Amino acid sequence: MAALQAAYARVRRGFDELAKFGTIGLIALVVNMLVTNLCWQAIPHKPVIGSVVGTVVATIVAYVGNRFWTYKDRDSIGRSRELVLFFAVNGIGMLIETVPLAFSQYILHFDGALANNVAKYMFGMPLGMVFRLWTYRTWIFPKADPALAGEQFQFPAAEPLPTSQLPMAPSSSPRHKRSGSGDLLRAER
DSSP, rough: OOHHHHHHHHHHHHHHHHHHHHHHHHHHHHHHHHHHHHHHHHHHTTTTHHHHHHHHHHHHHHHHHHHITTTTSSSSSSSHHHHHHHHHHHHHHHHHHHHHHHHHIIISSSHHHHHIIIIHHHHIIIHHHHHHHIIIIIIIIIOOOOOHHHHTTTOTTTOOOOOSSSSOOOOOTEEEEOOOTEEEEEOOO
C-alpha cells in the first residue's frame, strides 16, 4: 500500500510540474507569437530574424516563470551558471524551432505569414519544447535528492567533530573565560 501511495504522490508531483511548465510555456508561446509576428510585419523579408527576436523575448519570460514558479522548490546550481545554461539550452531550442522555418522559407519558398507560422509553431515549436522540457528537468533545475544532501553534510562516525577537540575547562576557572559565542579564550596572565 505504501508503494502505491508513493507512486501516486510521484505521479501527482510530476503532473503538477508539467501543468506549471505548460502554463509558463503557454504564456511564453503567446509572447513569442506576438513579438515574432510584429517583427515579421516590421521586417517582412527577414523571417528568421523576427523568429529569433520573438524567441529571445519569450525565453526571458519563460526563465522568470520557471525559476520562480515551476521549479521554485528545486535547488539552484548558482544563478549565473543557471542563467548561462538556461540561455544556452534555449539557444539550441531556438535553433531547433528555426530550422523548419528556414527550410520552409528558403528551400520550399513558402514566404507568407501563414506558412511562416505553420513552419515555426506547428513543426519547430513542439520539437524545441520537448528538448527544453528534458533539459530543464535534467540540467538547469535539477531535483535535489534529500538523502544525498543529508550525507553531504554529515560527519562520519569515526571522526569527531572539530570542536570536540577543544580542552574542557571549568567555567569558574580564572585562567579561561568563554566568549559570547561559546569559544574558550585564554585570559591574559
